[in-house]
Amino acid sequence: MKKTSLSDIAKHLGVSKTLVSFVLNGKGKEFRISEDICNKVLEVAKELNYQPNRIAQGLRTGRTNTIGLIIADIANQFFGILGREIEQEAARYGYRVIFCSSDENPEKSKQQIAMLQQSQVDGYIISPPKNSEEQIRSLARGHVPFVLIDRYFPEIESNHIVVDNFDAAYRATNHLLSLGRKKIANITVNLDLINMVQRTEGYRQALRDASIQVDENLIKVLPFSHDNKDVARAIKELVGKPGQKKIDAILFSTSKLGINGIECISSLGLKIPDDIAIVSFDNPDAYKICISPVTVVNQPLKEIGKTAVQMLLNEIKHPDVPSKFQEVILKTDLIIRKSCGS
Amino acid sequence: MKKTSLSDIAKHLGVSKTLVSFVLNGKGKEFRISEDICNKVLEVAKELNYQPNRIAQGLRTGRTNTIGLIIADIANQFFGILGREIEQEAARYGYRVIFCSSDENPEKSKQQIAMLQQSQVDGYIISPPKNSEEQIRSLARGHVPFVLIDRYFPEIESNHIVVDNFDAAYRATNHLLSLGRKKIANITVNLDLINMVQRTEGYRQALRDASIQVDENLIKVLPFSHDNKDVARAIKELVGKPGQKKIDAILFSTSKLGINGIECISSLGLKIPDDIAIVSFDNPDAYKICISPVTVVNQPLKEIGKTAVQMLLNEIKHPDVPSKFQEVILKTDLIIRKSCGS
């Protein structure tokens, strides 16, 4: 079961590898190779089940038609689906995807970038974890095509596709306000990442615009690697003693927080939305069937994935163009379900 | 920003590529290269930020240290997490993973296998969609290392890691019986895949062992690419007219079915577990926070992933050993929550 190579086909027909290569790459016409020979080559290639060795091609041409994808956390459905969109879009253009999950760990993403670099990927799509600035800078310095998704570092010039997190949080908070909620908390993670900062900023601005003073005690910032105990502690602090009614709504900045949060709220015997109204970023399945289906900020995953791939391929194909970085900011939509009452 | 190659280092030091290659591959000792030179090589490699070109290595050695992974559906958290476990375990042994989602589509998986083959992966981990028998056979014929996960084809000899689906469904059904449920339905997908067949078989056997006649009308088999409307229709049929009480429990054979099912049950105004008790395969976040947290058959994802990688690497490293196929059947555990009452 030896694999067949170009020269196997060439020998088989008594022609040169050059010719076979031309034909198989669709350049038969261009080099005016007789149709007869073309057909024979194609036939033999099929017969011997020829599969081009992409690795040899890559070594020779310097392009591997592979892109490296580093997402932040595959256990998060948001990134799972985003990964699939990216893989599908890439496949449409004949590109393969090497897929990594950094689990929000900069050490890991560093190793993964090195690995992808050694694999000679043509470009990168990355949702960088915090403290990975230096890695991204080094990509930029090397003039390697890359695009960032979900977050970026404002101090580093880069291509990136993000959503308007400020606007999304603003509208989500406004939705709560419009339903009469006044004591709205925000649970978020480490404010080292721009997307998280902007979400909390949008929340703040909405309160201000409604002439409600922002109470910093109602903003809970958890470590990135929180578990449900951390979330439970935060919620208990926010809720206060029974009957105290310190808050009447929560904006969760991620679905991981929200899922853990809802679990905790239920176990505390509190009712959604009666006691506490809820809005969360992202739209996992969990929110559709939970106690009180959750009103969410839905991100356009398909569009993020498509745009990221197209932007990257454009960069890969025109390396000459002096790098002008592009920023794409997509809109989110608020899907209203039952978790805020009415 | 030209990448540095072996010969750059060699020139820099006035030695041969051979020597540099030996040192960098940790064979300095073996070839008794003076420690002095070794250190210098290492130093210069670091200084020039040398990154070995894995593609060139691959072409030369015939091994790419890459494994191809085709999972059935990345939008399913089960496979997302399984993918991560596999990637992590592979990384421990210095292997990269090229990640694909076939979306249960045999056309897609066929293309993906061809793509992975062209990328010269050293082996495959696949959860094959139905109607992909020929693809798997062709791998087997080519003596390509591969292991199947989650399902396999009984008529094709293969390495595979699965769970004891019969036992799992048997125990799940028994759990429902032990709580006094008598009219237990099973919602599943196309019975073309062994894992699904075994789940329904386990369900049947549990009923028989409890001297309950299996009512084929209570087994709903949906197409693989079902949406929530299909699930809703099935449930309406099962439930019958209001007050009819045709069933008092459902075993869902997949979490996709279960998530859609619960959404539908709620919208019908039925209560879980009072009107209908529920057990489902798989353990997505959704089940933890839903209306009535769902009792589930939990699969040992970490173990499946680890075992799959180790079995594959073993195969890759000993291609000489006459291929004796291995079967690993892992146990599941039943996580009891509130969806079955008590």
Added chain:
DNA sequence: CTGAAAGCGCTTACAG
């Protein structure tokens, strides 16, 4: 219109 030859960046017998 077609072929011989160089070379991508490695590894590895072989020779000394």
Added chain:
DNA sequence: CTGAAAGCGCTTACAG
């Protein structure tokens, strides 16, 4: 102990 050379499977100027 170290180096020159071949070769993995391709592509692509170059020559005719």
